[in-house]
Amino acid sequence: LNQVLQLGTAEAVEATIDTARTLDGYLEYLGNHDTFTEEQQATFSKLFPEYSEADFLVLGSVAAWITQQNPQEDPASFISLLLSEPLKVTKTDLTDDEKANLIQSWFNNPEKLPPDGEEVVACSGGDRYSFGEQVLFTGLGNPDLIAGAEQFKSGNYSTALTRFKTATQGTPNNPEPQIYYQNTQVRLKSGDTASYRIAAVVPVKNREDSALDILRGIADAQREFNEQQERRRGPLLEVQIVNDDNSVDVGKCIAEELAKNDDILAVIGHNSSKVTQGALPAYEQGDLAVISPSSTSTELKASNFFRTIASDAMSGKALAEYVTQKHPSGIPIAIFHVVGDTYSESLQSEFRKNLDPEKFPIISIDISSDSSSDLDNVIDEIEDSKAQVVVLFPSTDYITRAIGILRGLEENPNTDDIQVIGGDALYTSQVLVEGGSATEGLVLAAPMPLTEDYLEKTDAQWLGQVNWRTAASYDAALAITSVLSNTSERSEIIEALENSVDLEADETSGLPLDFSSGQRNIEKPSLVRACSNVPSPSGARFGFAPIEVCDEQTQPTPTPTPTSTSTPVRTSSPSTAPQPISPPRQSTPRPATPRPATPRPVTPPSTPDEPYIPPVPSETQMPVPGFP
Numbered sequence: 001l002n003q004v005l006q007l008g009t010a011e012a013v014e015a016t017i018d019t020a021r022t023l024d025g026y027l028e029y030l031g032n033h034d035t036f037t038e039e040q041q042a043t044f045s046k047l048f049p050e051y052s053e054a055d056f057l058v059l060g061s062v063a064a065w066i067t068q069q070n071p072q073e074d075p076a077s078f079i080s081l082l083l084s085e086p087l088k089v090t091k092t093d094l095t096d097d098e099k100a101n102l103i104q105s106w107f108n109n110p111e112k113l114p115p116d117g118e119e120v121v122a123c124s125g126g127d128r129y130s131f132g133e134q135v136l137f138t139g140l141g142n143p144d145l146i147a148g149a150e151q152f153k154s155g156n157y158s159t160a161l162t163r164f165k166t167a168t169q170g171t172p173n174n175p176e177p178q179i180y181y182q183n184t185q186v187r188l189k190s191g192d193t194a195s196y197r198i199a200a201v202v203p204v205k206n207r208e209d210s211a212l213d214i215l216r217g218i219a220d221a222q223r224e225f226n227e228q229q230e231r232r233r234g235p236l237l238e239v240q241i242v243n244d245d246n247s248v249d250v251g252k253c254i255a256e257e258l259a260k261n262d263d264i265l266a267v268i269g270h271n272s273s274k275v276t277q278g279a280l281p282a283y284e285q286g287d288l289a290v291i292s293p294s295s296t297s298t299e300l301k302a303s304n305f306f307r308t309i310a311s312d313a314m315s316g317k318a319l320a321e322y323v324t325q326k327h328p329s330g331i332p333i334a335i336f337h338v339v340g341d342t343y344s345e346s347l348q349s350e351f352r353k354n355l356d357p358e359k360f361p362i363i364s365i366d367i368s369s370d371s372s373s374d375l376d377n378v379i380d381e382i383e384d385s386k387a388q389v390v391v392l393f394p395s396t397d398y399i400t401r402a403i404g405i406l407r408g409l410e411e412n413p414n415t416d417d418i419q420v421i422g423g424d425a426l427y428t429s430q431v432l433v434e435g436g437s438a439t440e441g442l443v444l445a446a447p448m449p450l451t452e453d454y455l456e457k458t459d460a461q462w463l464g465q466v467n468w469r470t471a472a473s474y475d476a477a478l479a480i481t482s483v484l485s486n487t488s489e490r491s492e493i494i495e496a497l498e499n500s501v502d503l504e505a506d507e508t509s510g511l512p513l514d515f516s517s518g519q520r521n522i523e524k525p526s527l528v529r530a531c532s533n534v535p536s537p538s539g540a541r542f543g544f545a546p547i548e549v550c551d552e553q554t555q556p557t558p559t560p561t562p563t564s565t566s567t568p569v570r571t572s573s574p575s576t577a578p579q580p581i582s583p584p585r586q587s588t589p590r591p592a593t594p595r596p597a598t599p600r601p602v603t604p605p606s607t608p609d610e611p612y613i614p615p616v617p618s619e620t621q622m623p624v625p626g627f628p
Contacts, residue, residue, distance in 0.1 A: 123253040128243045132160065132180035136204045136243050137212070142167050145177045152180065157187045173463045175215035179239050182222050186236040196484050197238045198477075199258050201269030201279075203246035207396055209428050210271050213469035214293055215241065216462050217509075218268060221477030237481060244270055246396055248278040255279035259286025266291070266480045266493055268473060272396045272425075273297035273343035280305055287490040289497055291479060293472035296424065296447050297346040304494045306515045308448070308475040309468070310522040312343070312423075315445035316350025318525050319421055322443065323355070323389055326419070330359025334387035336367040336405065341395040347423045348393050363387065367398050367405075375408045383414055392422035402426060403435045410438035419443070427467065427544060429537035432530060439530040439542050446544075448472050449526035451510030464535060467544075468526075471509035478508055479515070 130136050133153035135145055148163030161184045167177035179200075186195045200218050202211035218239055226236045242258070244251045251270055258264050259282050266289040270276045276295040280302045283290045292300070292307045296315060300307070323333070335351070338344040352362060363385040371377055382390060390409065394402040402422070409415045421443040432439055448468040458466045482503065483496035503513040513520055531550035536543030545553075 123250055123257055128250075128254065129240055130180075130242075131238055131240050132164070132183045135176070136241055137174070137176050137208065139208070140171060140174055140176075142171050142174070142177065144170060145174075145180075148177070148180065148184075152184060152187075157184050160184050161188065172461075173216075173465045175212060175219040176241065178219045179215065179222060179241060182219070182226060183238045186226070186238050189230075190236055195236050195238050196265055196481075196488065197240060197263045198266045198268065198480055199240045199242050199264050200473075201242040201244050201251070201254060201258075201267060203271050203275075203396075204241075204243035206246040207271055209430060210294065210396075210469060211243075213465075213467055214268070214271065214473040216458075216466060217293070217470040217472065217474030218477045220458065220461065221474050221481065225477075225481040234485065237484070240264070242269070244275055244279075246272055246275060248275055251275035251279040252282060255282035259283055259288050264288065265484070265488060265490060268293065268476045268480070270295065273300060273346070274341055274395065276300055276305075277342050287494065289480070289490070289494045291476040291497070293476045294424075294469050295343070297342040298350065299342045299346055306476075306479070306497055307519050308472045308479070308513065309520065310447040310525045311519060312346040313350050314522060315424065315447050315525045316347050316352075317354045318445050318527060319391070319423075319443075320351050320354035322421065322527055323360070327360075327388070330356065331388040332386045333360050333362045333389045333391060334382050334385050335362055335364050335391040335393060336372070336402065337364060337393045338368045338395040338398055339366045341368075341397075343423075343425065344393045344395050348391075351391065351393075367392075367394050367401055372401065375404060378405055379408050379412050379415060382409070382418070383412075387418065389419045389421065392420060392426060394423075394425060396425050399425060399428065399430065400434075403431055403438075406431075406435050406438040406442065424468075427528070429540065432537050432540035432542055432544070437541055439540075440532070442530040443547065444528050444544065446526045446528050448522060449511070449524075451505075454509040475503075475508045475511075475513055475520075478503060479513060 127134060127136070130149070131152075132149060134149050135142075144163045145167035148160045148167055151157075151160035151163060161181065164177050164181035164184055168174075168181055171177065200215060202214050204211050222237050222239050229236050242254055244254050255267075255278075258267060267283065268291050270279060270292065271294050273295040274297075276290070276292050277297065277300055280290065280300070284302050284304050287304065289304050289306070290302075292305070293309060295307060296309060296312045298311050298313050323331075333355075335348055337348045348364070355362075363381070365378070365381060366372060390405070392402045392405065406420060409418055409420065419441070422445075424445060424447050426442070427444050427446055431442075435442075446468045448471060450466075450468060450471050454471055455466070458470065462470070479497060479501050480493075482501055483493055486500070487493060487496060498515050501514050505512050507513075511520075511522065527547050528544040529547045529550045530542040530544055531553060532542055533553040534543045534545040534549060
């Protein structure tokens with residue numbers, strides 16, 4: 001069955017028992033063969049033009065399997081069931097093994113067939129998990145990485161190691177080959193089992209930038225730990241990269257699988273609060289510790305859950321204090337949020353509770369609603385509210401629409417001077433690149449400040465592509481490795497994380513780390529602004545930097561006055577553009593800029609619940625993402 005399923009994706013079809021019986025001769029033949037002859041194909045096409053060859057290869061193999069399992073069973077009756085329901089799975093991106101498992105489980109339990117129209121989710125294997133046996137970030141293009149994965153999967157670790165090493169040199173800012181390189185070294189030195197294993201669950205497909213940010217920090221911590229362990233002759237660390245698609249359903253399924261896998265001792269993830277919230281019950285039931293470097297919702301609470309960043313309570317308060325300081329007399333505010341999303345609702349709630357409602361009247365707008373898909377309607381609502389500050393708290397699913405609002409505000413002469421602030425979900429290179437000039441002045445709360453020491457340490461390693469997610473994931477991995485030397489029992493790891501982790505600032509990315517209160521104690525998150533003359537992603541006019549750094553860049557540079565004994569001061573000629581002022585190194589913690597990204601066209605939202613209407617450009621207006 002698995003071999004047949006590998007031949008291709010079958011189309012969902014409908015049929016009756018009578019139709020299935022009519023095809024019995026073909027099904028019997030296909031149950032024992034893996035292809036048609038040219039003559040058989042021609043006959044088949046004439047008789048059944050609405051069905052594909054792959055459809056009947058699947059059905060034939062199922063019929064043969066049914067007969068083998070239970071000779072008394074009528075294959076035709078079950079085939080008709082397959083034709084009407086389970087073949088819908090062939091339209092999904094499930095792996096061949098997952099499709100086979102689902103079909104077999106449906107045969108054993110027909111009453112568990114999914115209701116009509118319900119999406120099938122499975123994650124028991126395939127392209128979601130990798131220690132190095134396959135490439136998950138397929139769009140980054142690295143032939144050596146692909147070749148290394150093939151050798152790793154075959155157990156040819158020496159050859160795989162060489163390929164992964166070359167891959168890291170070819171794409172030095174890509175953490176995937178670096179993690180696989182470390183894993184391969186572990187396999188060569190320790191065998192397949194004599195190591196510690198943890199999982200890093202990230203949104204490879206739908207939030208690639210954030211996933212890479214997180215994996216960079218984990219790769220650094222893995223390398224440092226293994227170097228220390230080699231000197232101590234202790235067990236080494238392997239990291240399994242897992243893709244959750246930033247999906248709640250997939251995240252739940254992955255959590256169940258990881259909880260059942262006794263080899264996995266702890267999890268770093270997930271990226272978004274909603275996915276983490278959905279996955280926590282399965283992890284808790286499996287006594288599996290979870291440390292998130294990016295889930296900030298105050299609703300996330302469990303005995304096995306920890307995080308290395310400030311929660312929304314701190315970020316919401318910091319943004320409210322910023323608005324109050326700028327407008328002490330009060331102003332109208334418009335907040336865009338996602339109803340029902342744990343991150344968006346959490347951040348909005350914390351922001352509002354720190355404002356005086358009499359001074360700051362607020363209008364709340366659901367950015368996920370159908371009416372919010374009409375840009376003109378959105379701008380009209382803002383104008384009608386008389387808002388002087390617009391607050392963007394989208395979930396990760398609605399970042400594209402938030403970018404559209406930024407651009408819409410800029411292009412409307414009645415709203416182009418409105419101050420825009422937002423949450424950490426907008427701290428991405430996508431916002432800076434696709435938002436263009438509309439991002440200038442955008443103020444965000446970064447849930448973890450960075451120190452100069454950490455930036456200097458990592459800039460060369462990752463070519464400057466680090467930010468708060470990188471530092472937070474580095475610290476998450478450090479917390480786990482700090483307790484592995486004392487225990488490798490899941491329940492004891494949870495207890496040790498809560499009671500034994502006590503890392504000084506010089507042992508982490510720059511801030512002390514302990515989980516005695518259940519989460520890291522960060523006194524105040526960092527407020528950043530999008531401004532010029534600071535490091536920025538490729539294709540972006542602006543970059544994120546601490547507000548004080550942006551302010552310094554706007555100060556005029558005094559012109560030195562030459563003396564009679566000095567060399568005349570050289571000035572730029574009219575044809576030479578002045579060089580941008582480099583941001584000074586600060587001694588206080590500051591967040592780094594997001595990793596550079598190549599300019600990319602606006603793409604439709606990746607989630608089905610966010611309707612997308614392609615922008616229609618005019619001669620004078622660039623298209624606005626997410627809006628007509």
